[in-house]
Amino acid sequence: MPKVGMEPVRRKALVDAALRVIGDHGSLSVTMSEIAKQAGVSPALAHHYFGSKEQLLIETIRSLLKQLRDDAVTALKAARTPREKLSALIRVSFQADQFAPQTIAAWLAFYAEAQRSEETRRFLMIYARRLRSNLVANLKPLCPADAAEHIAEGAAAMIDGLYIRQSLRSAPVSIEASIALTEDYVSMQLGRVGI
């Protein structure tokens, strides 16, 4: 079997499998066996490449974050004005694959894990700060600095809150409605101070 150079292929397959299994299962209490099976390899191989379950999970959240960042970068590049960039950030947050039940379930599981794992928390803090600073940067040209901080805080909270509420599938707020709600908040706050 051993074609040389399988390592990156296997690593990716395992990380993707982990994300899928976690999303389906809605929890980090998934077994290495499940993940390995999903990736089509033996559990032993997962340990061989990642050393431990924890390490595999760390890589998994890292990949989730990278995906989000790449999307944000692309969306920001496509937008011209600060106001357009704000809309782009909101749209990226609610894009279909991010808002899929499994993805939301995975995020939630990682947030819970962050209560225990320092490293997981670090990653989620990076996400939170990035969203915030992206928002602030594009709000500052449109309003006073202190207002920008304030609005960014509120918008970020609303985005995260819409995720949480989506996870219950109780009163499913559609993607469009979620975007509208957040856009509305930002527009109204900006309207208060001009533009």
Next chain:
Amino acid sequence: MPKVGMEPVRRKALVDAALRVIGDHGSLSVTMSEIAKQAGVSPALAHHYFGSKEQLLIETIRSLLKQLRDDAVTALKAARTPREKLSALIRVSFQADQFAPQTIAAWLAFYAEAQRSEETRRFLMIYARRLRSNLVANLKPLCPADAAEHIAEGAAAMIDGLYIRQSLRSAPVSIEASIALTEDYVSMQLGRVGI
């Protein structure tokens, strides 16, 4: 030992212990032993009274919810006008003990669990709906019905989002700031349509 009538005492002690252990641990992956130890009884007794770990956890979330409801009822009674009642609802959501790191960690853990446990999800949906309908009921006197739904959705999302972000302890938004942010949102939305 057997003084008769220990059952309710033990049940409460175990539920409280579970909440504490879950909050400290930041996860539902806590052992019956830990919970029982915290309650000062043997693991076997926990099983005796609750039958299973799952059942104990269900009772635990039920108690968390009851606490919140009682507080809300009290706060609503003390407020007079609809606008005051809205403020009361916001204040209750962010009251100190609810906003304590351990309580937030427990909520988060239950949200994650809700992905798997139908019953847990039911409870959380009750919370979500209750908050929403309380908000709507007190918004309706102040604005058109469709606006009330819209504002309630946004405010509820913001509240939940502020919780989530609090759980990371990254950019700790104080209780007062959280209340202010939500109040601000509601006031501004209402300002748009009068009052």
Next chain:
DNA sequence: TTTTATTGATTGATCAGTCAATCAAAATTA
């Protein structure tokens, strides 16, 4: 031959859940 990839089998630890036994208060009987 050496190196890389891969797995089956195994181990050790952890836990939920069970059960038989004990202890002491309360109820009943003498």
Next chain:
DNA sequence: TAATTTTGATTGACTGATCAATCAATAAAA
């Protein structure tokens, strides 16, 4: 009142299952 029975409370010890992690063995490429 004293003796006896009943019942609720409680636990230690055990079991069976699950799982992360290890390792020695194998297979194929280089």
